[in-house]
Amino acid sequence: MLIQGKSLFSSDESLLAVPSTKKLVAKYANSNEEFERAFVKSMIKMSSISGNGNEVRLNCRRVR
Numbered sequence: 001m002l003i004q005g006k007s008l009f010s011s012d013e014s015l016l017a018v019p020s021t022k023k024l025v026a027k028y029a030n031s032n033e034e035f036e037r038a039f040v041k042s043m044i045k046m047s048s049i050s051g052n053g054n055e056v057r058l059n060c061r062r063v064r
Contacts, residue, residue: 002029 007013015021028035
């Protein structure tokens, strides 16, 4: 939908403004398998984020 100009967020649309990210959008739009592979990899990477030395918020509107 993003390539068709039907994005919901302006941040999504901005991905088409830069050649390197535009290429990724096209790659993932054309291959669900490639998207899923990259998504799983990024979720695994995010799962390793801990509270040690990083800021993890329970309430994103408030900084302790």
